Amino acid sequence: MVRLTLAHDRAEMGRLAAWLDAREDQMAIPARLAFALRQCLEEAVANLIKHTPVTAGEDIAVELDWQDDTLVAAVEDSAPPFDPRAVPPPVRPATLEDAVPGGWGIQLIRSFASDIGYETKAGRNRLTMKFVRPATGADAIPKKS
Amino acid sequence: MDMHVTALSQNIARVVLAGRLDAAGAAAFDLPFSAVAGSNRHVLVDLSAVNFVSSIGIRTLVLGAKTIQRRGGKLLLLSPSSEVEQVLQTIGVTDLLPIVRDEAEAIAAFDG
Numbered sequence: 610m611v612r613l614t615l616a617h618d619r620a621e622m623g624r625l626a627a628w629l630d631a632r633e634d635q636m637a638i639p640a641r642l643a644f645a646l647r648q649c650l651e652e653a654v655a656n657l658i659k660h661t662p663v664t665a666g667e668d669i670a671v672e673l674d675w676q677d678d679t680l681v682a683a684v685e686d687s688a689p690p691f692d693p694r695a696v697p698p699p700v701r702p703a704t705l706e707d708a709v710p711g712g713w714g715i716q717l718i719r720s721f722a723s724d725i726g727y728e729t730k731a732g733r734n735r736l737t738m739k740f741v742r743p744a745t746g747a748d749a750i751p752k753k754s
Numbered sequence: 755m756d757m758h759v760t761a762l763s764q765n766i767a768r769v770v771l772a773g774r775l776d777a778a779g780a781a782a783f784d785l786p787f788s789a790v791a792g793s794n795r796h797v798l799v800d801l802s803a804v805n806f807v808s809s810i811g812i813r814t815l816v817l818g819a820k821t822i823q824r825r826g827g828k829l830l831l832l833s834p835s836s837e838v839e840q841v842l843q844t845i846g847v848t849d850l851l852p853i854v855r856d857e858a859e860a861i862a863a864f865d866g
């Protein structure tokens with residue numbers, strides 16, 4: 610298992626991206642799986658930095674681990690409990706005039722992760738996202754039906 | 755994230771993006787792209803060299819498209835990769851940010 614600790618600061622998003630670059634090689638993550646993983650971690654961490662209050666000394670932790678053919682990513686934080694699985698999908702605007710960007714990150718996580726888990730324990734939230742390695746020769750982005 | 759702007763015609767700016775349109779990239783892309791959207795009738799955003807896009811980057815594109823539409827213009831996306839297009843489809847913005855495959859298709863859509 611590998612772990613990255615980030616400060617609650619938008620400037621840390623570049624560090625997350627660089628860390629993922631290195632882990633893709635180190636952990637031999639297939640390209641399409643790496644795309645889905647990056648999508649979900651980028652959205653999960655950006656949402657935390659944007660929407661949760663900054664508390665001095667508290668961090669955001671990102672973990673990655675292969676469990677057989679499943680890559681498990683976890684994001685931990687100390688913000689007030691928030692279960693993204695309970696959020697209804699955003700309404701799709703019919704016109705540009707009606708379009709108000711927002712709620713897209715959770716929608717992308719739901720689509721690109723094979724499975725999503727959430728728990729809160731001892732003041733820490735833990736969001737878990739799973740990515741199943743595609744069968745040999747079928748290097749496709751995992752997509753829910 | 756790299757961005758450069760050329761004139762496709764008198765009324766159409768072509769914005770070529772390269773790299774990741776993620777949170778880190780969008781921080782550098784947001785202001786210059788808003789300036790292009792505010793000063794051109796039509797904008798063609800070439801995504802062929804963009805290998806990743808997050809919701810923050812798409813937000814900038816949608817806000818730019820709103821600005822352009824208010825002045826009677828259009829914003830089109832040129833040749834996103836299949837992965838980037840899947841992201842756009844997942845959040846349902848391909849009707850708002852139409853995709854074209856080449857410049858001829860773009861010019862016809864801008865004229866239409």
